[in-house]
Amino acid sequence: xxxxxxxxxxxxGTEDIAQMETAKNVGEALNEHYPNHLWxxxxxxxxxxxxxxxxxxxxxxxxxPDKLATWSEMKRAxxxxxxxxxxxxxxxxxxxxxxxAQVLExxxxxxxxxxxx
Numbered sequence: 001x002x003x004x005x006x007x008x009x010x011x012x013g014t015e016d017i018a019q020m021e022t023a024k025n026v027g028e029a030l031n032e033h034y035p036n037h038l039w040x041x042x043x044x045x046x047x048x049x050x051x052x053x054x055x056x057x058x059x060x061x062x063x064x065p066d067k068l069a070t071w072s073e074m075k076r077a078x079x080x081x082x083x084x085x086x087x088x089x090x091x092x093x094x095x096x097x098x099x100x101a102q103v104l105e106x107x108x109x110x111x112x113x114x115x116x117x
Contacts, residue, residue, distance in 0.1 A: 020043065022043070022048065022065065023043050024041070025071070025075075026048055026063065026074065026075070027039050029075045030050070030078055030079065030082045033082065033083070033093075034083070034086060034093060034095075034096070035095040035096065036096040037052055037086070037091075038053035038096070039053075039082070040053050040057075047062045047063060047064055047065070048062065048063040048065060048078075050062070050063065050078065050081070050082065052082070054091070054096060054101060055085065055091070055100075055101040056104060056107070056111070056112050058112065059104060059107055059111070059112060088104055088105040089101035089105075090103055102114040
């Protein structure tokens with residue numbers, strides 16, 4: 001069982017339910033590899049948007065499910081991109097120690113200042 005919090009929006013059909021299930025599975029895969037990090041996973045406009053809220057609510061990465069044929073490909077892509085995001089923020093790939101990112105390599109100072117304001 002995962003220790004992730006789930007917040008569901010109004011679901012209008014089976015496609016919405018499938019999308020939410022996919023987003024949940026991506027979040028669980030990230031939490032399995034990088035425990036306790038503040039992963040936020042959502043489905044927006046046909047893609048999965050992933051952010052780590054200990055890094056930024058602006059920066060993250062996008063997964064294109066239509067370009068990933070299997071769940072194992074999607075899981076691998078999510079774990080690799082999650083690791084890269086942690087690396088760019090100079091955060092450990094292991095369990096989150098409760099510290100917020102102070103830097104984010106490649107970010108624009110207008111959107112990431114490292115002081116969590």
